[in-house]
Amino acid sequence: MKLLGLCQGFSKSLAMTVLSEIGDKTFFAAAILAMRHPRRLVLSGCLAALVVMTIFSAFVGWAAPNLISRKWTHHVTTLLFFGFGVWSLWDGFHEGGESEELAEVEAKLDADWTKANPGPAKQNGKVADDVKKETRPFLSQFFSPILLKAFSITFFGEWGDKSQLATIGLAADENPFGVVLGGIVGQALCTTAAVVGGKSLAAQISERMVALSGGVLFIVFGIQSFLSAAE
Incomplete structure (x- = not known):
């Protein structure tokens, strides 16, 4: 029974995360x-932030039934699933275009890039810095400003996001270890695809289809949670 709960939490968390x-x-x-x-460095920073966020969210979800009755957390989780399902379907049907979010993120990062590199006069210095980075010890490269930037952007970008709240809801109703494992695997798959595939992959993704698919998945989770009794 415990193995079944672990697998169920893993599969739900994996599908929801992706x-x-x-x-x-x-x-x-x-x-x-x-x-x-x-x-x-980008992959390490992003993955570290997502793993920390997943574990934290699952812990909050696991602790919730100890603070509130299992019956109430079950009902709240059911409402969250239905709410997220409607939210995702609404986004899918009313999105102005999948490129808008990409353009928004790119504009913000461009602004940060411009501040960090104010003019062409610093290009030679940048090249010299890159050469120095290549000769740095491994640990010095690992704890670099680039890694910290990727970590902070990802961590604060995920804070309060739909996926974080959904992870909390899942962990409150499913096996928290399965939820953590599924979430980490899902995050690793998505982040690796983003880092390796680059902007070309991101630009080809149909955000509308992803939103609609996610909405249907959340509605299914909501129905399943509504039909099942709180443990």
Whole structure:
């Protein structure tokens, strides 16, 4: 029974994470950052932030039934699933265009890039810095400003996001270990695709189809939760 609960939490979390994160702002941010900085640093920073966020969200969801009755957390989770389903379907039917979110993220990162690199006069200095980075020890490269930038952009971009709240709801109603494992695998798949595929992959994603698919998935989760009794 425990194995069944673990697998159910894993599969739900994996599906929810993939459909929530593909085409998300943090997905686009990872894709654009990977075009300008070493991919290993961007991937490390983004994944670290997403793993921390997933574990934190699952912990909150796991702790909720200990603070509130299991019956109430079950009902709240059911309402969250239906709410997120309607929200995603609304976004899918009323999106002005899937390129808008990509353009918004790119504009913000361009502004940060311009501040960090104010003029062509610093290009030679930048090249010299890149050469120095290549000769740095491994640990110095790992804890670099690029990694911290990728971490902070991803972490704060996910804070309060639909996927974070959905993870909390799942962990309150499913096996939290399964939810964490499914969330981490899903985050790793999406972030790796964004970093490796780059902006070209992000631009080809149909955000509308992802939103509609996610909406249907949340509605299915809501129906399943409504029909099942609180443990």
